[in-house]
Structure formats: structure tokens, C-alpha cells
Amino acid sequence: MLPVDFNIVGTVHSHPSATxxxxxxxxxxxxxxxxxxxxSAFPYNLxxxxxxxxxxxxxxxxIV
Ligand SMILES: [Zn+2]
Incomplete structure (x- = not known):
């Protein structure tokens, strides 16, 4: 659940698998x-x- 906020630029989340x-x-x-x-996916590097x-x-x- 995300709050309704039209200022949200985007999202970031991870997957536990390599995909x-x-x-x-x-x-x-x-x-x-x-x-x-x-x-981001396992092993969570660049x-x-x-x-x-x-x-x-x-x-x-x-990414800087
Ligand atoms: Zn996902």
C-alpha cells in the first residue's frame, strides 16, 4: 500500500530471485x-x- 501522493516520482523494490x-x-x-x-535483484549489485x-x-x- 502506498499513500495517494501525486508527488511520488517512482518506486524502488527488490526481488529475492535473480530476475x-x-x-x-x-x-x-x-x-x-x-x-x-x-x-533490484539478487545479488543486489550495480x-x-x-x-x-x-x-x-x-x-x-x-546511477550516480
Ligand atoms: Zn517486483
Missing amino acids: FYPSNADLHLFQKHGKIHII NNFKSYDNQGNIINLE
Whole structure:
């Protein structure tokens, strides 16, 4: 559950497995809240994450 806040830019969450592809529930969340979404997957390093737009398309996001 996320509060209704139209200032939300996006979300970040992790998957316990090695897959960082969004589930159907993730895609539903992406469409409701924010524009940028990051999923991190095991083993949670800089090579194991993807960024998505609110439609679930992979986007390039530089982490600084
Ligand atoms: Zn997920």
C-alpha cells in the first residue's frame, strides 16, 4: 500500500530471485504511481537492476 501522493516520482523494490523483470503486480503499480521504477535483484549489485517507465519499458537510468 502506498499513500495517494501525486508527488511520488517512482518506486524502488527488490526481488529475492535473480530476475529483475516486473511482475503483473509490478506493472499495475508502475501505472498507478510515478514515472520511474527500479527493480533490484539478487545479488543486489550495480549489474543486477533495471529501470522502467510507467508502462514497463526498460529505460536507461544513470546511477550516480
Ligand atoms: Zn517486483
